Amino acid sequence: MNNELFRLTISQAQAALRRREFSAVELTRACLERISAVEPKLNAFLTVAESEALIQAAAADRRLANGAPALCGIPIGIKDIFATRGMRTTCASRILENFVPPFDATVVARLREAGAVFPGKLNMDEFAMGSSTENSAFGPTRNPYDLARVPGGSSGGSAAAVAADECLAALGTDTGGSIRQPAALCGVVGIKPTYSRVSRYGVVAFASSLDQVGPLTKTVRDSAIMMRALAGVDPRDSTCSARPVPDYEAALNGEIKNLRIGVPKEFFVEGMQPVVDSAVRAALKRLEADGAAVGEISLPHSQYAVATYYLIATAEASANLARYDGVRYGLRAEADDLSELYGRTRAQGFGPEVKRRIMLGTFALSSGYYDAYYLKAQRVRTLIRRDFEAAFGACDVIVTPTSPTTAFRLGEKTQDPLQMYLSDIFTISVNLAGLPALSMPCGYDGNGLPIGLQIIGPAFGEGVILRVADALERSAPVPRRRPAAV
């Protein structure tokens, strides 16, 4: 038997499990052994659920005996922002350190129903606020390509775990780039679907007009498989779209002839590493060689996206995080009266970045400042949305770098929040416009660190994004490189 089962993609494992080449228990054991071997270096997992995973795998083997569902027996890691029934869900925060949800998030329930196996819960920036996973209350995750560097964030545990073959895929969330930026820095595929495409019931809320759920996978095909399992209407999330879910995998035909690809001139900016620029341009040449038409477009308001985002996202966060009051669940500090209890619980429970964002958001919503900050940001959001509407009149997808640099060093940006925020400069406007976008590897820098390329589509254009990404994956001059550090 292949003793490196953990290296398989979903697509490969699906086929082999159905042929009964190995069992779901064997596959799960391989991933759990891999987790034991690499976790001391990476810290991608906050909880490893070995016995639960083996029970799920045994159940999957019974289902595989008679016509199994899509993800039967596939080990999938879950970002610790998703409620998992009976399994600790911390959001990487002290305030939820011992919280055990009494229910599953809808996407977790869907994966369970599809037969998936959950090896555990993945590290992240506290409450998904960060771009490096250094804001986790339980220590940072390391980049499997270089342990001195960050995996990106906030879904850094998800990206690192998939890159290091600890699980075949992972769930993430993306409010301003939190799936795509870590996917880029760890050399995996990550897709943020259209706002409302995937249910958010049971996902700890950060910024409700921006948050979306999506998969991180080893290949584009695996993202297509995951998207079909995750997307679709949910009576428990009233923002969730009722549009039918297409068979994304069936549309991966490699055909991109005459497809129009827009390249925004504003996205090739100062401060971008030349190696990122040249890798993205080389990928565009390959798409042209496959028959696509590449042309320049303009998104004139993208330079305002980061400022707009940090008002809207923090304002919404300050409202969402008001629920952590030490009364019904989570940490409670000792106090003599209720207002002291609130203030002290939140002081002890939240880390510095979460406090910073609650403060900024509370300020932006406060009396006398609302019009000058929050309302103004919402108006700029309209301009950013219109930029994309105009652009998609002239092209089918937009291609950009995912992040201006490859993975940076731990500690490099922790003292300067603004510099940290700017690593999401290419991803943030997509959330403001509610559009789908995918990040995939498109090369490596001189240190062997992965470079990410972003493909943005019109609303509900996940199918065309995946088709372009798949074509690009097929024409890649070198295969995906395994991480050197694990």
Add this chain to the structure above:
Amino acid sequence: MPVRMAETKIGLDGVRHVARLARLELDAEQEARLQHDLSAILEYIEKLNELDLGGVEPTAQVGEAGTPMRDDVVTNQPAAEAALANAPAREGFWFKVPKIIE
């Protein structure tokens, strides 16, 4: 830790006021740090003043679902015992808190 002062966009009094609104207890060092960080971020955000926003409607929500109504039926989910399982303090089927009214 001493912090380099950015141009002051928010005073210490302002920081304390916002902290009260946000129900966050801060010590003096945290207040100074937040004054510095928020000032730097607010300075960056002034970029938005370059734009002429006359006649531009605000966007509060993207998405297409609107605000659908569901039937108003009792589900009793999660059950009381499950809902109380994470309570930091309880008494019977109640969440217990410090005295609110004298």
